[in-house]
Amino acid sequence: MQQVVIDATIAYFKKEVISDMNPHLKDDTIEKIIKLICVDTTIPDSKKESLIAFHDAGDDAMFLAEVFLYALNKPNKKQSNTVEYQDIPLLDEANYECPLCHKKLVDTIKGQAVKKYRITQIFPDGLDDETAAEFSAVYPAPKKLDMPDNLIAVDVDCAEEYLLNPNAEEYRNLYEIKKQLARNYAAKQTVNKVQLEDDIRTVLNALSTKSDATELIELEYEALRIDEKFDAENFILKNETQFQVVTYYRYIEKVFSNSNADFDMIATEIKISSMKLEKAGLSQSDVISQLSEWIRNKAELGTESRLACNIVVSFFIQNCEVFHK
Ligand SMILES: [Zn+2]
Structure with missing residues (x-):
């Protein structure tokens, strides 16, 4: 910005804005602006200090002008509406x-x-x-x-x-x-974790001992990423599943490396079933829930183990390529 513009802005704030403001309103407004500056994590601390220093020194016209110019120069970033x-x-x-x-x-x-x-x-x-x-x-x-x-x-x-x-x-x-x-969350996580690990182990054992895939087909899950799998309204389910997959990834990997389970065999069987379900016209999220149910029956687990089955399905779908490196 050119110095002449900056000078003109400061002069304007001095002459017009400050003198026109009701003194009480001015104090309220300035206090509100300072608070907004303080809680704005995108403004560096040094900048916050130098802006507020004008107010502390009693030069509110300069303070407002500097804030105005600074705000003008900042990229106009709209608050993201995306769930992070x-x-x-x-x-x-x-x-x-x-x-x-x-x-x-x-x-x-x-x-x-x-x-x-x-x-x-x-x-x-x-x-x-x-x-x-x-x-x-x-x-x-x-x-x-x-x-x-x-x-x-x-x-x-x-x-x-x-x-x-x-x-x-x-x-x-x-x-x-x-x-x-x-406290509640930690308690929930502990209970879930122990129970889930048990259930996941049972699921994986059942899959490896009862697997009956007769032919190995090429494993190719690239098209089936979890984030594409759920409709927007199932977003909480999607995020929770993703979160669980990330949480239990190492555990599932460990169970596999400590067992004789044939990863390719299980992956193939899941792949074949998944293709059948997709060909039958089911949506991707239905495919996942059907696969989970299929695995749950196979592992002879109760309905309370749905989540564990879901995690196992998601794990296979999301991590096949990783596993095959
Ligand atoms: Zn509220």
């Missing part, structure tokens, strides 16, 4: 609903999964010293603000309301909710 893969554990922890107002954190609009949440810092970045001290007296500040312990998924409205003007009581509430969610 790394957010899934926090969404799962919250059961996909805002723990404060119980609104859905992910919605489906016209067949698309739409992000309705913000991953929010419980102890927020950029508090003034006095507020930070108040918060720390309630529960000490975490060492790192962006660690999962200090993050919680809440819906957009609740996130904005909290971050614009957090008080110690809201902080206490959010902290305690998080503690409860994290």
Whole structure:
């Protein structure tokens, strides 16, 4: 930007904007802008400090002008509406609903999964010293603000309301909710993990001892990636399956390397069954659930083992090429 434009903007803010503003409104507006700057993780700390320094020095016209120019120069990045893969554990922890107002954190609009949440810092970045001290007296500040312990998924409205003007009581509430969610989630994960590992082992054993594929065909699963497999409205199922596959990948690999199971044989059998189901006109997500059911019957497991069967199917579909390197 040319210096003459910058100078003109600053002069304009000095002459017109500041003098026209109602003094009370001005204070409120400036305070609100400072808070927004503080919680904006895309602004480097050094920039935050240099912007706020104008206000601290009493030069609000300069502050507003600099903020305006800085905002102009920033790429106009729209808040992404895509659900990020790394957010899934926090969404799962919250059961996909805002723990404060119980609104859905992910919605489906016209067949698309739409992000309705913000991953929010419980102890927020950029508090003034006095507020930070108040918060720390309630529960000490975490060492790192962006660690999962200090993050919680809440819906957009609740996130904005909290971050614009957090008080110690809201902080206490959010902290305690998080503690409860994290505790439940950890318990659920432990129970699931032990049970799932048992079930996965049973499934794999059943598959290797009862496999009856007679011919080996070429394994080619490239067209069947998990992310293409589920319809948008099944997005939670898709993410959970992906998450589980990633979680249990090493375990499944270990079971295979510690057993005599013939990986190719099992993969082939699953491939043949999958082709039959697809030829019969089933959707891809139906193919997966049918395959899971087929495996569950084969392994003689109850309906509570559906997830384990699903993970095994997804594992074969997603990881064949990896396994064959
Ligand atoms: Zn909410």
